[in-house]
Amino acid sequence: MTAPLDLEKLHADFSAAVNMSADEIESWLTTDSSHVVGWKGANGDRPESVGHASGRRIVQILRKRRDGITADDYEHMRKVVGFVRRHSAQRPENVYTSRWRYSLMNWGHDPLKEDDK
Template identity: 65%
Template sequence: MAQAFAVAVNMSAAELIVWLDTDESRRVGWKGADASLRESVGHASGRRIAEILAKSGRDLTEADYALMRKATGFIRRHTAQAPANMLTSRWRYSLMNWGHDPLKRFLTGDREER
């Protein structure tokens, strides 16, 4: 599980924290069936993912592993649904809330996923 999570989540804790502080990050995501939640599920998960990234493996809890599985599944499902405009799409921003920037390797020239 930890290996699949490490492949799926390609943003560092610091990158994710900076991203989550943007207006774009706060505007996307599911906020309940009636849109009444203050924070989207992905944004809240992103905060927890940043905490997980900062932990050592031996400090991970069952709740951490559950979120790691959820994030990995979300990222896998949604990366298969790429829109025509990836750069400024809600699709990309939503994935970034979960710790995955689908354009990271293209924008940074980074050939290796984190």
């Protein structure tokens, strides 16, 4: 059983973790690089990686009005925040063309945008 979600904090954490716009994510997901990373099942039998599917879901969430976000959306937002936090901590030396960066971008986070701050 998961703990009750603090929706205000979760929304703030999600907004901080997802630093790409819906249009940027959608455009990224059409690239070959976005398709070469991620888990596609134990036998590689999924047509799309979990992260790629998550990116499509993030686009949908970003395009919703705040009052239209469902409990399932908030649960996905929680997963996104966790993924971005865990994987951001594993930063490699080569960020620019790394599978690490591509995976994070599938989840709506471009680590190079952090470097611009």
